[in-house]
Amino acid sequence: MFAKVLVANRGAVAARVIRALRGLGVRSVAVYSEADAGAPYLAEADEAHAIGPAPARDSYLNQDRLLQVAALAGADAVHPGYGFLSENAGFARRVEAAGLTFIGPSPRWIEAMGEKTSARALMASHGMPMAAGSGLLGAEDAAAEAARIGYPVLVKPAAGGGGIGMLAAADEAALLAAVERSRAMATRSFASTQVYLEKLVLRPRHVEFQMLGDRHGQMRHLFERDCSVQRRHQKVIEESPAPGVDATPMAERAATILAQLGYDNIGTVEMLLGADGAFSFLEMNTRLQVEHAVTEMVTGVDLVAAMIRLAAGARLEDVLPAEITVQGHAIEARVYAEDPVRFLPSPGPLTRFRPPAASATLRVETGYREGMVVTPHYDPLLAKVIAHAPTRDGAIAALGEALAGFEVQGLKCNIAFIQRVLASDAFRAGRVHTGLAQELP
Amino acid sequence: MADQQIKSEISGNVWKILKAPGDPVAEEEAVMILESMKMEIPVMAPRDGVVASITVAEGETVAEDQVLATLRG
Numbered sequence: 001m002f003a004k005v006l007v008a009n010r011g012a013v014a015a016r017v018i019r020a021l022r023g024l025g026v027r028s029v030a031v032y033s034e035a036d037a038g039a040p041y042l043a044e045a046d047e048a049h050a051i052g053p054a055p056a057r058d059s060y061l062n063q064d065r066l067l068q069v070a071a072l073a074g075a076d077a078v079h080p081g082y083g084f085l086s087e088n089a090g091f092a093r094r095v096e097a098a099g100l101t102f103i104g105p106s107p108r109w110i111e112a113m114g115e116k117t118s119a120r121a122l123m124a125s126h127g128m129p130m131a132a133g134s135g136l137l138g139a140e141d142a143a144a145e146a147a148r149i150g151y152p153v154l155v156k157p158a159a160g161g162g163g164i165g166m167l168a169a170a171d172e173a174a175l176l177a178a179v180e181r182s183r184a185m186a187t188r189s190f191a192s193t194q195v196y197l198e199k200l201v202l203r204p205r206h207v208e209f210q211m212l213g214d215r216h217g218q219m220r221h222l223f224e225r226d227c228s229v230q231r232r233h234q235k236v237i238e239e240s241p242a243p244g245v246d247a248t249p250m251a252e253r254a255a256t257i258l259a260q261l262g263y264d265n266i267g268t269v270e271m272l273l274g275a276d277g278a279f280s281f282l283e284m285n286t287r288l289q290v291e292h293a294v295t296e297m298v299t300g301v302d303l304v305a306a307m308i309r310l311a312a313g314a315r316l317e318d319v320l321p322a323e324i325t326v327q328g329h330a331i332e333a334r335v336y337a338e339d340p341v342r343f344l345p346s347p348g349p350l351t352r353f354r355p356p357a358a359s360a361t362l363r364v365e366t367g368y369r370e371g372m373v374v375t376p377h378y379d380p381l382l383a384k385v386i387a388h389a390p391t392r393d394g395a396i397a398a399l400g401e402a403l404a405g406f407e408v409q410g411l412k413c414n415i416a417f418i419q420r421v422l423a424s425d426a427f428r429a430g431r432v433h434t435g436l437a438q439e440l441p
Numbered sequence: 442m443a444d445q446q447i448k449s450e451i452s453g454n455v456w457k458i459l460k461a462p463g464d465p466v467a468e469e470e471a472v473m474i475l476e477s478m479k480m481e482i483p484v485m486a487p488r489d490g491v492v493a494s495i496t497v498a499e500g501e502t503v504a505e506d507q508v509l510a511t512l513r514g
Contacts, residue, residue, distance in 0.1 A: 083479075164471060164483060185470075232480060234480075337478065338478075342450075344450055344451050344482065345451050345452075345453060345477040345478040345480055345482070346451070347452055347453075347477065347478060348452075376452055376453045376454065376477040376478055376502075378478065378479070379478055379479045380478035380479070380480070
């Protein structure tokens with residue numbers, strides 16, 4: 001086991017990793033930018049080091065500085081958390097070249113899954129179910145490709161961003177118009193005419209599978225999470241198990257594929273679930289997820305401690321219980337600093353910040369406290385609130401009650417939006433899909 | 442018609458400027474993309490017209506309600 005680990009992150013996830021390290025008897029090194037001086041997670045660590053100005057590229061993404069602090073502090077491993085450098089293969093390689101352990105999968109896996117089209121090809125070659133798609137479209141082949149894929153299709157700019165130029169088409173006439181318009185939008189916005197096609201999955205659910213592997217060829221799944229409630233393609237509510245579907249066969253299949261590949265630490269296989277019950281691979285995240293606590297509450301497994309022990313070389317059978325089952329239902333809400341109607345970011349001061357009290361059935365993870373300023377430099381996550389109950393209805397009620405008592409003032413936050421989702425007939429009936437947020441009354 | 446101001450709806454940074462003064466724009470066409478809290482927020486032209494001025498630079502920090510550009514025509 002490691003003696004001392006540098007946590008290359010901030011806020012709630014840094015606090016979470018530091019807590020796991022303490023539980024394992026490992027010393028922790030926290031880092032902070034100028035914007036985070038005095039943040040609560042720093043007091044949790046055994047030592048804390050300043051790493052630079054507020055912008056992430058000058059601090060949490062500053063690889064030279066992080067490696068310098070790791071050496072200075074005498075750390076023998078680095079935990080990247082999520083976001084920032086967690087899926088940066090180059091950083092993982094530099095950590096290992098410096099003689100330290102990168103707590104996550106081997107750099108080659110970060111690389112293999114990081115380039116999305118080659119990750120899809122690799123997974124498809126091992127039998128992962130996949131929605132049809134095209135390569136970059138030439139001038140003449142849009143109609144033929146769309147006919148092969150089957151309508152409806154989505155036209156997407158290859159050099160995209162911000163959802164600009166993504167257009168759906170239900171037939172050939174609409175397709176030709178959509179390709180022309182998407183190319184024009186891509187040219188104006190990104191100076192690139194390249195577009196490609198993907199099969200459009202109507203009213204899809206986002207269902208993902210938690211994977212844990214060791215450095216000795218063993219792989220297991222810890223069931224699924226349904227993360228369908230999203231806005232701006234980012235998750236807001238996550239739950240396990242996924243309501244109304246038996247996803248375990250898909251979880252077992254994904255675990256078999258990853259075992260064949262030799263994947264060697266924590267990871268999440270993200271999939272779309274169509275109304276027809278078919279799963280299709282989206283991407284694999286080679287890191288701890290924001291929503292890991294949902295799985296921890298229903299399985300009783302400490303995923304953060306597990307990934308640390310596995311990175312140190314422990315065997316899966318020594319880290320996980322022989323039998324893992326899903327107990328009850330857990331739902332997480334991400335409380336964001338943003339407008340609850342238009343979902344625009346809302347940085348600002350937390351003049352009042354009173355999260356609900358945590359208990360055995362309610363987890364609250366935050367990197368903030370009252371009086372702090374939420375800057376535009378980092379993600380908008382203020383807190384995660386996770387409720388666990390014997391039933392889904394019970395978890396919805398407990399989460400709603402906890403959020404009702406969560407006081408936030410000084411900036412806009414999305415609690416009102418989360419409450420609207422929790423109270424909606426569609427969510428309560430488990431009729432979730434990625435467009436649900438847009439269809440709320 | 443008088444020049445129309447395009448204002449920022451958020452506080453954040455100017456990530457990418459897509460138009461220059463003199464460029465024609467269509468309604469709902471992106472003039473620039475702002476970045477705040479890891480989100481990219483396109484700033485759209487409110488109507489057809491010609492960009493009269495861009496009043497911010499890439500990388501600049503902007504406040505809510507700050508004027509980003511003006512539109513003519």
